Amino acid sequence: xxxxxxxxxxxxxxxxxxxxxxxxxxxxxxxxxxxxxxxxxxxxxxxxxxxxxxxxxxxxxxxxxxxxxxxxxxxxxxxxxxxxxxxxxxxxxxxxxxxxxxxxxxxxxxxxxxxxxxxxxxxxxxxxxxxxxxxxxxxxxxxxxxxxxxxxxxxxxxxxxxxxxxxxxxxxxxxxxxxxxxxxxxxxxxxxxxxxxxxxxxxxxxxxxxxxxxxxxxxxxxxxxxxxxxxxxxxxxxxxxxxxxxxxxxxx
Numbered sequence: 452x453x454x455x456x457x458x459x460x461x462x463x464x465x466x467x468x469x470x471x472x473x474x475x476x477x478x479x480x481x482x483x484x485x486x487x488x489x490x491x492x493x494x495x496x497x498x499x500x501x502x503x504x505x506x507x508x509x510x511x512x513x514x515x516x517x518x519x520x521x522x523x524x525x526x527x528x529x530x531x532x533x534x535x536x537x538x539x540x541x542x543x544x545x546x547x548x549x550x551x552x553x554x555x556x557x558x559x560x561x562x563x564x565x566x567x568x569x570x571x572x573x574x575x576x577x578x579x580x581x582x583x584x585x586x587x588x589x590x591x592x593x594x595x596x597x598x599x600x601x602x603x604x605x606x607x608x609x610x611x612x613x614x615x616x617x618x619x620x621x622x623x624x625x626x627x628x629x630x631x632x633x634x635x636x637x638x639x640x641x642x643x644x645x646x647x648x649x650x651x652x653x654x655x656x657x658x659x660x661x662x663x664x665x666x667x668x669x670x671x672x673x674x675x676x677x678x679x680x681x682x683x684x685x686x687x688x689x690x691x692x693x694x695x696x697x698x699x700x701x702x703x
Contacts, residue, residue, distance in 0.1 A: 569669035615660035
Protein backbone atom coordinates (compact mmCIF):
# COMPACT_ATOMS: atom_id res chain seq x y z
CA UNK A 452 0.00 0.00 0.00
CA UNK A 453 1.14 3.52 -0.68
CA UNK A 454 1.53 4.53 2.96
CA UNK A 455 3.33 7.81 2.31
CA UNK A 456 0.55 8.97 -0.01
CA UNK A 457 -2.10 8.43 2.67
CA UNK A 458 -0.02 10.08 5.38
CA UNK A 459 0.55 13.16 3.24
CA UNK A 460 -3.15 13.44 2.43
CA UNK A 461 -4.29 13.18 6.04
CA UNK A 462 -1.56 15.45 7.41
CA UNK A 463 -2.51 18.07 4.82
CA UNK A 464 -6.13 17.92 5.97
CA UNK A 465 -5.28 18.17 9.66
CA UNK A 466 -2.81 21.00 9.06
CA UNK A 467 -5.37 23.03 7.12
CA UNK A 468 -7.82 22.70 9.99
CA UNK A 469 -5.29 23.90 12.57
CA UNK A 470 -3.78 26.86 10.69
CA UNK A 471 -6.27 29.42 12.00
CA UNK A 472 -6.08 28.33 15.62
CA UNK A 473 -5.15 25.74 18.19
CA UNK A 474 -6.54 22.22 17.66
CA UNK A 475 -7.25 22.15 21.41
CA UNK A 476 -11.02 21.99 21.19
CA UNK A 477 -11.20 19.43 18.42
CA UNK A 478 -9.11 16.99 20.38
CA UNK A 479 -10.31 17.84 23.89
CA UNK A 480 -14.01 17.49 23.13
CA UNK A 481 -13.41 14.31 21.18
CA UNK A 482 -11.95 12.80 24.33
CA UNK A 483 -14.42 14.27 26.81
CA UNK A 484 -12.31 17.09 28.27
CA UNK A 485 -13.83 20.42 29.28
CA UNK A 486 -13.16 23.25 26.80
CA UNK A 487 -11.60 26.53 28.00
CA UNK A 488 -13.61 29.72 28.48
CA UNK A 489 -11.65 31.74 25.88
CA UNK A 490 -9.97 30.84 22.59
CA UNK A 491 -8.04 33.29 20.38
CA UNK A 492 -9.91 36.37 21.69
CA UNK A 493 -13.23 34.58 21.39
CA UNK A 494 -15.43 33.96 24.42
CA UNK A 495 -17.27 30.74 25.05
CA UNK A 496 -21.03 31.29 25.25
CA UNK A 497 -23.82 28.99 26.34
CA UNK A 498 -25.31 26.91 23.56
CA UNK A 499 -28.22 24.46 23.53
CA UNK A 500 -27.38 23.19 20.07
CA UNK A 501 -23.60 22.58 19.99
CA UNK A 502 -21.00 21.30 22.45
CA UNK A 503 -18.98 24.52 22.48
CA UNK A 504 -19.51 27.89 20.81
CA UNK A 505 -17.03 30.79 20.84
CA UNK A 506 -17.93 34.30 19.67
CA UNK A 507 -16.24 37.67 19.26
CA UNK A 508 -17.80 40.26 21.61
CA UNK A 509 -19.21 43.17 19.60
CA UNK A 510 -19.46 41.20 16.36
CA UNK A 511 -22.38 42.24 14.15
CA UNK A 512 -23.91 39.58 11.89
CA UNK A 513 -26.87 41.62 10.62
CA UNK A 514 -25.35 42.62 7.29
CA UNK A 515 -24.50 39.13 6.06
CA UNK A 516 -26.79 37.89 3.30
CA UNK A 517 -24.36 35.70 1.35
CA UNK A 518 -22.18 32.74 2.31
CA UNK A 519 -18.72 31.80 1.11
CA UNK A 520 -17.97 28.17 1.95
CA UNK A 521 -14.32 27.25 2.42
CA UNK A 522 -13.59 23.70 1.20
CA UNK A 523 -14.32 21.34 4.09
CA UNK A 524 -11.22 19.67 5.50
CA UNK A 525 -11.45 16.08 6.74
CA UNK A 526 -9.12 14.35 9.22
CA UNK A 527 -9.58 10.78 10.39
CA UNK A 528 -9.09 9.71 13.98
CA UNK A 529 -5.41 8.95 14.64
CA UNK A 530 -4.49 5.41 13.61
CA UNK A 531 -8.07 4.65 12.58
CA UNK A 532 -7.08 2.82 9.38
CA UNK A 533 -4.41 0.76 11.15
CA UNK A 534 -6.68 -0.13 14.06
CA UNK A 535 -9.56 -1.09 11.79
CA UNK A 536 -7.41 -3.30 9.60
CA UNK A 537 -5.95 -5.06 12.63
CA UNK A 538 -9.48 -5.88 13.83
CA UNK A 539 -10.53 -7.79 10.69
CA UNK A 540 -8.92 -11.01 9.44
CA UNK A 541 -10.54 -11.03 6.02
CA UNK A 542 -8.12 -9.13 3.75
CA UNK A 543 -10.98 -8.22 1.40
CA UNK A 544 -12.53 -6.18 4.20
CA UNK A 545 -9.41 -4.19 5.01
CA UNK A 546 -8.99 -0.54 3.99
CA UNK A 547 -6.26 0.38 1.55
CA UNK A 548 -4.64 3.80 1.49
CA UNK A 549 -6.54 4.57 -1.69
CA UNK A 550 -9.80 3.54 0.01
CA UNK A 551 -9.10 5.90 2.90
CA UNK A 552 -8.36 8.85 0.61
CA UNK A 553 -11.56 8.14 -1.35
CA UNK A 554 -13.52 8.02 1.91
CA UNK A 555 -12.09 11.41 2.91
CA UNK A 556 -13.02 12.86 -0.49
CA UNK A 557 -16.56 11.51 -0.20
CA UNK A 558 -16.95 12.90 3.32
CA UNK A 559 -15.66 16.30 2.18
CA UNK A 560 -18.07 16.36 -0.75
CA UNK A 561 -20.96 15.30 1.50
CA UNK A 562 -20.31 18.08 3.99
CA UNK A 563 -20.08 20.73 1.26
CA UNK A 564 -23.24 19.44 -0.42
CA UNK A 565 -25.29 19.62 2.78
CA UNK A 566 -24.03 23.07 3.80
CA UNK A 567 -24.68 24.43 0.31
CA UNK A 568 -28.20 23.00 0.11
CA UNK A 569 -29.26 24.04 3.61
CA UNK A 570 -27.99 27.63 3.39
CA UNK A 571 -29.51 28.09 -0.07
CA UNK A 572 -32.84 26.76 1.19
CA UNK A 573 -32.65 29.30 4.03
CA UNK A 574 -32.37 32.11 1.46
CA UNK A 575 -28.61 32.70 1.47
CA UNK A 576 -26.72 33.08 -1.78
CA UNK A 577 -23.61 30.90 -2.03
CA UNK A 578 -20.76 32.89 -3.55
CA UNK A 579 -17.02 32.57 -4.17
CA UNK A 580 -16.38 36.33 -4.10
CA UNK A 581 -15.64 38.28 -0.92
CA UNK A 582 -17.76 41.28 -0.06
CA UNK A 583 -19.14 43.33 2.84
CA UNK A 584 -22.28 41.19 2.89
CA UNK A 585 -20.43 37.86 2.64
CA UNK A 586 -19.78 35.60 5.63
CA UNK A 587 -17.05 33.01 5.18
CA UNK A 588 -17.73 29.62 6.78
CA UNK A 589 -15.37 26.64 7.08
CA UNK A 590 -17.20 23.42 8.08
CA UNK A 591 -14.27 21.13 8.95
CA UNK A 592 -14.67 17.50 10.01
CA UNK A 593 -12.18 16.15 12.59
CA UNK A 594 -11.53 12.90 14.43
CA UNK A 595 -13.66 10.98 11.95
CA UNK A 596 -14.03 7.25 12.12
CA UNK A 597 -16.40 4.78 10.52
CA UNK A 598 -17.53 1.68 12.37
CA UNK A 599 -17.61 -0.63 9.35
CA UNK A 600 -16.53 1.03 6.08
CA UNK A 601 -17.54 -1.87 3.84
CA UNK A 602 -18.68 -1.58 0.24
CA UNK A 603 -21.48 -3.94 -0.82
CA UNK A 604 -19.22 -6.17 -2.90
CA UNK A 605 -20.30 -9.67 -3.89
CA UNK A 606 -18.66 -12.35 -1.78
CA UNK A 607 -17.95 -10.12 1.22
CA UNK A 608 -19.17 -11.05 4.68
CA UNK A 609 -22.14 -8.99 5.76
CA UNK A 610 -21.56 -6.68 8.71
CA UNK A 611 -24.24 -5.20 10.95
CA UNK A 612 -23.66 -2.21 13.22
CA UNK A 613 -25.61 0.06 15.58
CA UNK A 614 -24.24 3.25 14.00
CA UNK A 615 -22.04 4.36 11.10
CA UNK A 616 -19.40 6.07 13.24
CA UNK A 617 -18.63 9.46 14.78
CA UNK A 618 -17.17 12.80 13.79
CA UNK A 619 -16.41 16.22 15.26
CA UNK A 620 -17.50 19.42 13.54
CA UNK A 621 -14.95 22.24 13.88
CA UNK A 622 -16.69 25.27 12.38
CA UNK A 623 -14.94 28.61 11.79
CA UNK A 624 -16.65 31.85 10.76
CA UNK A 625 -14.80 34.86 9.29
CA UNK A 626 -15.64 38.17 7.71
CA UNK A 627 -14.84 37.58 4.04
CA UNK A 628 -13.25 41.01 3.44
CA UNK A 629 -11.10 41.53 6.52
CA UNK A 630 -10.58 37.88 7.47
CA UNK A 631 -11.57 38.74 11.04
CA UNK A 632 -12.39 35.66 13.08
CA UNK A 633 -15.96 36.07 14.35
CA UNK A 634 -16.68 32.69 15.85
CA UNK A 635 -15.90 29.02 16.27
CA UNK A 636 -18.04 26.02 17.16
CA UNK A 637 -17.15 22.45 18.03
CA UNK A 638 -19.58 19.55 18.25
CA UNK A 639 -19.20 15.77 18.30
CA UNK A 640 -21.99 13.47 17.21
CA UNK A 641 -22.74 9.90 16.15
CA UNK A 642 -23.79 9.20 12.57
CA UNK A 643 -26.62 6.74 12.13
CA UNK A 644 -29.31 5.47 14.45
CA UNK A 645 -27.21 5.25 17.61
CA UNK A 646 -30.03 3.09 18.93
CA UNK A 647 -30.22 -0.52 20.00
CA UNK A 648 -30.96 -2.18 16.66
CA UNK A 649 -28.47 -3.37 14.06
CA UNK A 650 -28.42 -2.29 10.42
CA UNK A 651 -26.48 -3.52 7.40
CA UNK A 652 -23.18 -1.69 6.91
CA UNK A 653 -22.27 -0.55 3.40
CA UNK A 654 -20.59 2.40 1.77
CA UNK A 655 -23.98 3.65 0.56
CA UNK A 656 -25.61 3.39 3.99
CA UNK A 657 -22.58 4.92 5.74
CA UNK A 658 -22.52 7.90 3.39
CA UNK A 659 -26.26 8.42 3.83
CA UNK A 660 -25.87 8.38 7.62
CA UNK A 661 -23.00 10.87 7.56
CA UNK A 662 -24.82 13.16 5.12
CA UNK A 663 -27.76 13.24 7.52
CA UNK A 664 -25.32 14.23 10.26
CA UNK A 665 -23.84 16.98 8.06
CA UNK A 666 -27.36 18.24 7.30
CA UNK A 667 -28.10 18.42 11.03
CA UNK A 668 -24.97 20.49 11.55
CA UNK A 669 -25.79 22.74 8.59
CA UNK A 670 -29.34 23.33 9.84
CA UNK A 671 -27.99 24.09 13.30
CA UNK A 672 -25.55 26.57 11.73
CA UNK A 673 -28.36 28.38 9.92
CA UNK A 674 -30.45 28.61 13.11
CA UNK A 675 -27.42 29.85 15.01
CA UNK A 676 -26.68 32.54 12.43
CA UNK A 677 -30.27 33.77 12.52
CA UNK A 678 -30.10 33.99 16.31
CA UNK A 679 -26.83 35.89 16.14
CA UNK A 680 -28.37 38.36 13.69
CA UNK A 681 -31.24 38.96 16.10
CA UNK A 682 -28.77 39.59 18.95
CA UNK A 683 -26.25 41.72 17.05
CA UNK A 684 -24.11 43.56 17.89
CA UNK A 685 -23.17 40.87 20.38
CA UNK A 686 -23.04 41.80 24.05
CA UNK A 687 -21.32 39.02 25.94
CA UNK A 688 -21.87 38.76 29.67
CA UNK A 689 -18.94 36.71 30.94
CA UNK A 690 -19.34 35.18 34.37
CA UNK A 691 -16.62 34.31 36.85
CA UNK A 692 -16.46 30.74 35.55
CA UNK A 693 -17.98 28.74 32.74
CA UNK A 694 -19.58 29.86 29.47
CA UNK A 695 -20.88 33.41 29.10
CA UNK A 696 -24.36 34.48 28.09
CA UNK A 697 -25.49 36.70 25.25
CA UNK A 698 -27.45 39.73 26.42
CA UNK A 699 -30.62 40.77 24.64
CA UNK A 700 -29.90 43.56 22.12
CA UNK A 701 -30.72 47.07 23.24
CA UNK A 702 -33.94 48.50 21.87
CA UNK A 703 -33.40 51.27 19.26
